[in-house]
Amino acid sequence: MYAHTLIGQLVVALSLTAAVPTDGLAQSDIVSRYRNAADRIIAAAVADSSAYERLAELGDRFGHRFSGSESLERAIDWMLERMKEDGLDNVRGEPVMVPRWIRGRESAELVEPRPLALPMLGLGRSIGTPPGGITAEVLVVASFAELSERAEEARGKIVLFNAPFTSYGATVRYRSRGADAASSAGAVAALIRSVTPYSQQTPHTGAMGYGDSVPRIPIAAITVEHAEMLHRMQRRGERVVVRLTMEARDEDDVESRNVVAELRGTELPDEYVVMGGHIDSWDVGQGMMDDAGGVVAAWEAIRLLKALGLRPRRTIRAVGWTNEENGLRGGTGYRDAHVDELDRTVLAIESDGGVFKPAGFGFSGSDAAFAIAQEVGRLLDGIGAGRINRGGGGADIDPIMREGVPGMGLDVDESRLFWYHHTDADTIDKLDPHDVALCVATMAVMAYVVADLPEALPRAGR
Amino acid sequence: MYAHTLIGQLVVALSLTAAVPTDGLAQSDIVSRYRNAADRIIAAAVADSSAYERLAELGDRFGHRFSGSESLERAIDWMLERMKEDGLDNVRGEPVMVPRWIRGRESAELVEPRPLALPMLGLGRSIGTPPGGITAEVLVVASFAELSERAEEARGKIVLFNAPFTSYGATVRYRSRGADAASSAGAVAALIRSVTPYSQQTPHTGAMGYGDSVPRIPIAAITVEHAEMLHRMQRRGERVVVRLTMEARDEDDVESRNVVAELRGTELPDEYVVMGGHIDSWDVGQGMMDDAGGVVAAWEAIRLLKALGLRPRRTIRAVGWTNEENGLRGGTGYRDAHVDELDRTVLAIESDGGVFKPAGFGFSGSDAAFAIAQEVGRLLDGIGAGRINRGGGGADIDPIMREGVPGMGLDVDESRLFWYHHTDADTIDKLDPHDVALCVATMAVMAYVVADLPEALPRAGR
Numbered sequence: 001m002y003a004h005t006l007i008g009q010l011v012v013a014l015s016l017t018a019a020v021p022t023d024g025l026a027q028s029d030i031v032s033r034y035r036n037a038a039d040r041i042i043a044a045a046v047a048d049s050s051a052y053e054r055l056a057e058l059g060d061r062f063g064h065r066f067s068g069s070e071s072l073e074r075a076i077d078w079m080l081e082r083m084k085e086d087g088l089d090n091v092r093g094e095p096v097m098v099p100r101w102i103r104g105r106e107s108a109e110l111v112e113p114r115p116l117a118l119p120m121l122g123l124g125r126s127i128g129t130p131p132g133g134i135t136a137e138v139l140v141v142a143s144f145a146e147l148s149e150r151a152e153e154a155r156g157k158i159v160l161f162n163a164p165f166t167s168y169g170a171t172v173r174y175r176s177r178g179a180d181a182a183s184s185a186g187a188v189a190a191l192i193r194s195v196t197p198y199s200q201q202t203p204h205t206g207a208m209g210y211g212d213s214v215p216r217i218p219i220a221a222i223t224v225e226h227a228e229m230l231h232r233m234q235r236r237g238e239r240v241v242v243r244l245t246m247e248a249r250d251e252d253d254v255e256s257r258n259v260v261a262e263l264r265g266t267e268l269p270d271e272y273v274v275m276g277g278h279i280d281s282w283d284v285g286q287g288m289m290d291d292a293g294g295v296v297a298a299w300e301a302i303r304l305l306k307a308l309g310l311r312p313r314r315t316i317r318a319v320g321w322t323n324e325e326n327g328l329r330g331g332t333g334y335r336d337a338h339v340d341e342l343d344r345t346v347l348a349i350e351s352d353g354g355v356f357k358p359a360g361f362g363f364s365g366s367d368a369a370f371a372i373a374q375e376v377g378r379l380l381d382g383i384g385a386g387r388i389n390r391g392g393g394g395a396d397i398d399p400i401m402r403e404g405v406p407g408m409g410l411d412v413d414e415s416r417l418f419w420y421h422h423t424d425a426d427t428i429d430k431l432d433p434h435d436v437a438l439c440v441a442t443m444a445v446m447a448y449v450v451a452d453l454p455e456a457l458p459r460a461g462r
Numbered sequence: 463m464y465a466h467t468l469i470g471q472l473v474v475a476l477s478l479t480a481a482v483p484t485d486g487l488a489q490s491d492i493v494s495r496y497r498n499a500a501d502r503i504i505a506a507a508v509a510d511s512s513a514y515e516r517l518a519e520l521g522d523r524f525g526h527r528f529s530g531s532e533s534l535e536r537a538i539d540w541m542l543e544r545m546k547e548d549g550l551d552n553v554r555g556e557p558v559m560v561p562r563w564i565r566g567r568e569s570a571e572l573v574e575p576r577p578l579a580l581p582m583l584g585l586g587r588s589i590g591t592p593p594g595g596i597t598a599e600v601l602v603v604a605s606f607a608e609l610s611e612r613a614e615e616a617r618g619k620i621v622l623f624n625a626p627f628t629s630y631g632a633t634v635r636y637r638s639r640g641a642d643a644a645s646s647a648g649a650v651a652a653l654i655r656s657v658t659p660y661s662q663q664t665p666h667t668g669a670m671g672y673g674d675s676v677p678r679i680p681i682a683a684i685t686v687e688h689a690e691m692l693h694r695m696q697r698r699g700e701r702v703v704v705r706l707t708m709e710a711r712d713e714d715d716v717e718s719r720n721v722v723a724e725l726r727g728t729e730l731p732d733e734y735v736v737m738g739g740h741i742d743s744w745d746v747g748q749g750m751m752d753d754a755g756g757v758v759a760a761w762e763a764i765r766l767l768k769a770l771g772l773r774p775r776r777t778i779r780a781v782g783w784t785n786e787e788n789g790l791r792g793g794t795g796y797r798d799a800h801v802d803e804l805d806r807t808v809l810a811i812e813s814d815g816g817v818f819k820p821a822g823f824g825f826s827g828s829d830a831a832f833a834i835a836q837e838v839g840r841l842l843d844g845i846g847a848g849r850i851n852r853g854g855g856g857a858d859i860d861p862i863m864r865e866g867v868p869g870m871g872l873d874v875d876e877s878r879l880f881w882y883h884h885t886d887a888d889t890i891d892k893l894d895p896h897d898v899a900l901c902v903a904t905m906a907v908m909a910y911v912v913a914d915l916p917e918a919l920p921r922a923g924r
Contacts, residue, residue: 057698060691063578116525119886200662200887201747225889229522236519285663424581425662427687 030375030449037310038379038445044304045441049433051300054082055293055355056428059286066283067323068100068254076257076279079299079320083261086303088318090264093257096333098323100254101125103283104247108191108222111135112241113233121205121284121422122220122246123175123192124326129218133245134158134189140231140240144173144181155186158242162227165197168418175206179219189244190219193227198419201225205282206422207326218246256280258330258337259295259320263302263311265451271314272341273451274405275301275349275443278324278396285426289354289417293436294410295320297355301444312452314346321396324352328395335399342403346456349447350394351410354417355431355439358385358410361446362392365406366460373408373457376449385442387411406457410443492837492911499772500841500907506766507903511895513762516544517755517817518890521748528745529785530562530716538719538741541761541782545723548765550780552726555719558795560785562716563587565745566709570653570684573597574703575695583667583746583884584682584708585637585654586788591680595707596620596651602693602702606635606643617648620704624689627659630880637668641681651706652681655689660881663687667744668884669788680708718742720792720799721757721782725764725773727913733776734803735913736867737763737811737905740786740858747888751816751879755898756872757782759817763906774914776808783858786814790857797861804865808918811909812856813872816879817893817901820847820872823908824854827868828922835870835919838911847904849873868919872905 045051058075065072076093083091103122110116122128140160141147147159159182161174174192182190194204201223210216222230233240259279265271277294281287298318305311321330335342349361360380363373370390377386393407401407412435420426450457507513520537527534538555545553565584572578584590602622603609609621621644623636636654644652656666663685672678684692695702721741727733739756743749760780767773783792797804811823822842825835832852839848855869863869874897882888912919 056694060694060698061576063576114523114525199891200664200881200885201889202662225887225891228891229889232518232522236522419662423662425687427663427691429687429690 030372031378034379034449037448040308041304041310041444041448042383042441044308045444046434046437049437051296051440052431052433052436054300055288055296055431055436058292058296059288059428064281064283064285064287065279067098067256067280067326068251069283072256072280072322076259079259079279083299087306088261088263088302091261094260094333094337095255095257096322096329097253098256098329099327100251101326102249102251104128104249106220106246106248108220109243111243113238118222118226118242119201119203120220120222121203122218122248123208124205124282125208126179126219126246126248127216128246128248129189129244133243134218135241135243136188138230138240138242140234147181147185151185154182157187158189158191158244159185159187160191160227160230162193162231165195168195171195172206175208175221179208179217180211180214183214183217187217189217191242191244192219192221193224194221196224196418196421199224202423202425204422205284218244218248220244220246256322258322258334261299261302261318263306263316265314266311267313269315271344271346271456273314273316273347273349273447274319274345274397275316275447276319276321277351278322278330279320280322280325280330282325282422284422285424286428287426288428288431289426290421291324291352293355293431293439294351297351297436297439297443300440301447304440304444305448310448312448314451316447316451324396331396331399335403342400342405345400345405347408347450348397348400348405349408349410349443350397351439351443352394352396353410353412353414355436356412356414356417357435358412358439358442360385360387360389360411361408362389362411363406363408364391364393364401366458368458369406372453376446379445379449380442383438383441385438404459406459408446410439412439492834493840496841496911499910502770503766503772503906503910504845504903506770507906508896508899511899513758513902514893514895514898516762517750517758517893517898520754520758521750521890526743526745526747526749527741529560529718529742529788530713531745534718534742534784538721541721541741545761549768550723550725550764553723556722556795556799557717557719558784558791559715560718560791561789562713563788564711564713566590566711568682568708568710570682571705573705575700580684580688580704581663581665582682582684583665584680584710585670586667586744587670588641588681588708588710589678590708590710591651591706595705596680597703597705598650600692600702600704602696609643609647613647616644619649620651620653620706621647621649622653622689622692624655624693627657630657633657634668637670637683641670641679642673642676645676645679649679651679653704653706654681654683655686656683658686658880658883661686664885664887666884667746680706680710682706682708718784720784720796723761723764723780725768725778727776728773729775731777733806733808733918735776735778735809735811735909736781736807736859737778737909738781738783739813740784740792741782742784742787742792744787744884746884747886748890749888750890750893751888752883753786753814755817755893755901756813759813759898759901759905762902763909766902766906767910772910774910776913778909778913786858793858793861797865804862804867807862807867809870809912810859810862810867811870811872811905812859813901813905814856814858815872815874815876817898818874818876818879819897820874820901820904822847822849822851822873823870824851824873825868825870826853826855826863828920830920831868834915838908841907841911842904845900845903847900866921868921870908872901874901
């Protein structure tokens with residue numbers, strides 16, 4: 001109560017003017033009240049590399065964990081078992097039906113001007129080709145705008161979008177909507193340049209979608225190297241012909257599970273801080289940064305708090321959502337299963353950008369809650385992870401954020417994330433054990449303090 | 463004669479003491495005499511991207527160019543034809559017999575603890591496996607020293623050398639000698655971690671060799687990611703089993719050619735500056751930095767000099783040596799075919815480190831010649847390419863350097879060379895058109911000035 005009153009004063013002060021000094025009593029109260037606990041958490045997290053080792057074991061033992069695959073369910077079994085061994089509370093898998101897209105065999109070959117196998121990955125949810133594949137001349141365009149201008153040339157061809165990477169958000173549009181755009185112009189299939197700023201002949205998969213207005217055509221990603229090469233060949237006036245063969249198909253939904261484990265709260269166990277990432281991955285690599293890292297960091301965070309005897313007032317629930325990549329059924333399923341708790345869910349935290357060196361969080365919620373989050377961030381300044389920005393969340397927590405739950409996304413050094421994203425190179429060796437430990441510390445401190453504050457994080461309009 | 467006298471004085475001064483000022487008349491004479499020509503060469507080289515475009519066309523049209531392959535010979539035909547179109551002198555292919563190693567189909571699969579295809583490349587010259595492959599438990603070691611300590615565990619196994627990259631020279635020993643070392647301990651096959659500081663599931667091939675003291679066993683490179691994973695599995699006490707299947711075999715030598723084109727000298731056409739790189743590559747990627755770049759830069763250099771009307775006293779001969787990668791027959795064949803000219807070959811320049819941003823040259827020869835080369839370097843300081851270090855050359859020019867020809871190797875920013883070296887990612891997009899143009903300028907200025915100096919570069923002991 002004491003803290004609450006002071007925080008209330010702070011929030012009023014902050015909302016009156018940004019020029020008001022921000023080192024008032026309320027702030028120093030959060031910082032001084034939790035400094036010792038935060039420092040203990042940080043020291044314990046960085047003292048070993050157990051999060052990294054668990055992540056490595058998960059990746060090595062099960063590989064990628066695609067929705068509908070046996071490896072995903074076996075990884076979930078393993079995680080639930082280990083969580084029970086850790087003595088966590090209410091460990092369980094919560095059933096969710098997930099889509100099952102099968103890649104099948106697939107290939108792309110340059111036929112003209114010279115035969116060459118093109119490393120490729122079909123895009124998730126794409127349809128397949130007829131059994132003999134589709135062999136057609138290629139029209140290379142650099143953008144949707146260029147396709148519009150050259151639409152008449154696209155009929156009966158394979159359209160290749162060779163769009164250079166700018167940002168993920170800007171460039172991923174070709175992955176999401178390339179098939180329909182090409183189909184609109186009469187193309188028989190589509191290819192994209194992999195969505196990445198860097199390539200070593202590395203194809204990147206990812207989700208695509210079809211609308212209802214044009215015929216569905218198959219779509220796949222080739223490498224940056226080959227997209228550029230085909231473009232150069234076209235500029236030289238050479239006829240470029242590719243054979244694309246994909247067995248891709250949808251099968252019936254199957255059951256998967258959200259992984260849940262808790263550190264039950266002491267005074268308000270029915271109020272929650274929900275924290276995690278997604279346990280599924282694409283069907284390539286080890287899925288160590290997309291995601292697994294977020295799940296393991298959340299799991300390790302509550303294990304660490306338990307080991308330190310730091311049990312907060314509210315419950316911290318670590319969640320590994322399933323099927324983020326190609327359906328978001330884990331996130332929507334969680335919302336549906338926990339709809340009665342959402343008023344009592346004070347914060348949701350997601351990590352889905354890789355457990356690289358943490359910088360802080362992006363926050364979505366009320367101004368008052370943002371001010372508190374910034375205060376908690378001060379406890380993380382010592383490890384460089386205290387920066388709280390406006391805006392943030394995650395695909396898995398988005399469904400509950402839409403119901404009013406304040407949300408946070410872990411911000412990390414993403415400078416190389418898209419080098420590996422959705423590829424065979426998303427493997428444990430790209431991560432640093434100390435950085436992973438810092439992610440555990442960052443998530444643990446934020447979750448612990450918010451779960452322990454005398455009052456729930458204030459929501460907008462309350 | 464004038465310049466020669468002054469250079470002679472300089473050389474005497476330099477050899478007396480390093481403390482003697484080095485800005486004497488002779489130096490300023492080289493710089494002042496050739497400044498205008500050097501600036502014209504540089505300006506012309508960077509005015510377009512024709513070297514880059516020729517390199518790209520070579521790579522796109524023919525792909526990799528392995529000794530004994532049709533693509534190598536077709537690339538040579540194309541280059542000779544273009545050189546003739548450029549109006550260069552004495553364009554010709556000089557026949558050389560080269561080894562023909564056939565990779566054939568090959569694969570590596572993790573069998574235990576879980577099935578997984580391991581991207582791999584057999585090492586050049588390796589023998590193959592029996593048709594059904596070799597399936598055996600794996601012993602992972604980090605070094606030759608560890609293998610010695612654990613030699614008794616290696617019998618009947620596949621030894622994997624998971625040696626982290628330090629320098630190329632230090633780490634490539636596992637590629638060169640890993641098979642024999644493993645065989646000495648009774649292993650049935652060997653694997654290495656690819657020789658690279660960076661990987662995106664990228665296997666690197668390269669030459670290996672057998673001695674005569676132990677049975678020959680097959681050897682291949684797997685990726686850094688998987689070498690690390692197998693090592694972790696072993697540390698966890700898991701049994702690791704791999705199936706290695708390789709059809710690799712040697713066939714009879716076949717004829718290839720060194721590519722030669724000249725800019726004939728005005729006064730001393732029978733004296734030579736020889737300059738180039740190797741036209742062959744490994745059987746992966748496009749071989750744009752290893753090498754092709756050196757050949758195209760030398761070719762473009764003499765084309766540019768011709769276009770500028772800068773014909774030096776001596777002949778500049780651009781050479782594309784064949785079979786550097788797995789035999790060095792181009793370099794030894796050149797020496798044998800030109801043995802009578804070596805006394806009149808004043809300098810040999812090789813580029814085989816990729817046509818990245820040039821920094822200067824490494825030089826091997828007399829102190830007097832080194833002092834002159836440093837002077838010429840001053841003409842390249844304006845583009846940051848004037849640094850002349852002691853020591854340098856190249857694998858293809860090594861045979862003639864051993865006969866007394868002064869040698870130079872182009873030094874470039876090699877920071878990413880070994881990311882791509884001997885992989886499918888050695889492609890044109892990794893190079894920058896401006897950097898390639900600067901390499902052309904750097905090689906053209908050095909070759910032109912040395913070929914035009916009144917006196918030949920002084921050799922040691924003369």
